[in-house]
Amino acid sequence: MPVSVGSKRVLLHSAEKGWSLEPAIVQIDGTTIRGIKTHPNAEQITATSHWFGDDLVTPGFVDAHTHLALGFIRGRATASKQLPGNLVEDVFFKLEEKITPADVGAFSRVGAYECMLAGTTYVWDHYYHGDAVADAMMQVGLTGTVAATLQDISGPGKNDWETNLAFTQALHGSEYHAQLGITAAIGPHATDTVSEELWRKILDLSEKDDLPIHCHVAQSPEEFNRIHGQYGCTPVDFLRRAGVFENRAAKHLVHMIYASQKDLALCRSPEVRLVACPHSQLIFQFPAAYLEWWRNNLNWAVGTDCAASNDSLRVQAEMRTIATWPMASISHSLEFNEFRRSPSTIQAQGLNALRHTLRDEAQRTIPQEKILNSLFFGCANGPVAGGRTQGLTPGGMANLVVWNWEDPVFWPGQAPLHSLIFSDIQPALKGLMTLGRWRGTLGDVRRSVLGSSDYKAARREATERLNNLLDRAGL
Incomplete structure (x- = not known):
């Protein structure tokens, strides 16, 4: 049965805009995304199977x-x-x-x-x-x-x-x-x-x-x-x-x-x-x-x-x-070693200049x-033609995640794309879908999964097998 998932903040990608958050509805048939309706009207929103309001809907990582x-x-x-x-x-x-x-x-x-x-x-x-x-x-x-x-x-x-x-x-x-x-x-x-x-x-x-x-x-x-x-x-x-x-x-x-x-x-x-x-x-x-x-x-x-x-x-x-990696190199630079040996305002200014140079380079490269x-396509240069990880696009796998916009990790909400890279957003997990199926209970994903008989059985078997493996290995 077809399913539709939408919100005021759906993360979409296009060659023209790059990544953007837009009001949209993701239309799903079976395991596949069949269509995307951007800027839906009130009637379309009412007809949506799962409308998440202000919450963030993204592709899975x-x-x-x-x-x-x-x-x-x-x-x-x-x-x-x-x-x-x-x-x-x-x-x-x-x-x-x-x-x-x-x-x-x-x-x-x-x-x-x-x-x-x-x-x-x-x-x-x-x-x-x-x-x-x-x-x-x-x-x-x-x-x-x-x-x-x-x-x-x-x-x-x-x-x-x-x-x-x-x-x-x-x-x-x-x-x-x-x-x-x-x-x-x-x-x-x-x-x-x-x-x-x-x-x-x-x-x-x-x-x-x-x-x-x-x-x-x-x-x-x-x-x-x-x-x-x-x-x-x-x-x-x-x-x-x-x-x-x-x-x-x-x-x-x-x-x-x-x-x-x-x-x-x-x-x-x-x-x-x-x-x-x-x-x-x-x-x-x-x-x-x-x-x-x-x-x-x-x-x-x-x-x-x-x-x-x-x-x-x-x-x-x-x-x-990854996003901050260039700055880590400053601590091991020739300029910083020189500053440690002979600290001075000139050396400090040189380090600051290096910081600005590397920051600008990072923003460019x-x-x-x-x-x-990389996070959503598994490829920094963008989606690979014919690949399986295409983001939320027609023909792609129906893999998506819903994030609770009210969680403090997104506050004050001025730079949500920045938050996806820098914030610890895991606690905001609200809904998880793979292949068109919700995994766990909407709004209570972690607790419902960890409390499920399937997970408990999987963990129990893994623990038993690990103990046996360590015995066989003499550990």
């Missing part, structure tokens, strides 16, 4: 890179007095070698609930046992792209790459999954865990079926050293030699920490999207050179990575960090428009 299941390691690394040299290899891999598909499904369900209660309705997930991840997402109602991890040199999935590749092909051709908001990407784990032979298979399949490639790249010194030691080049240049940048499909290159200026120059094509995970990178390594991404006008997006190295799956919280694009 898009998390451009995450591992839903990895919440099972939350706090295990960051709570240690001394972090390991390589969080992925020294901590994650040791537990993941013991993990089962049923474990992944149980852990992913809890992760999916966490995402949705933060306003995220679409994720790009990359993990082992992709079929279990996809099933978990469908059970909870989360939509997204699933990249089943492929690795054949090292890592917990090195003996399962054929199974995962076959699953990727099956998922790509599955109309059933597509109707439930789940599509496929090819998920090579990293440049040092995937052989040249497997890279050739990946590129052939990607090119033939126009499948996106979703891969960790240059994420650790170990990865850099292995590739440089074997091939005499950087991980990004290894991808160039393998033919990745000649491939016409979309490419999500995640982290890009150990990347040179020449590496960034290879990433200028519109099909390449660099994915920043700032809070996670602060834990497992250090943040990539985002300023250089923006100065080179590269396409980018933002992800949470995972609760294991972030402790949060709230992608909206990452946007405030990472304007509000691009940050909102």
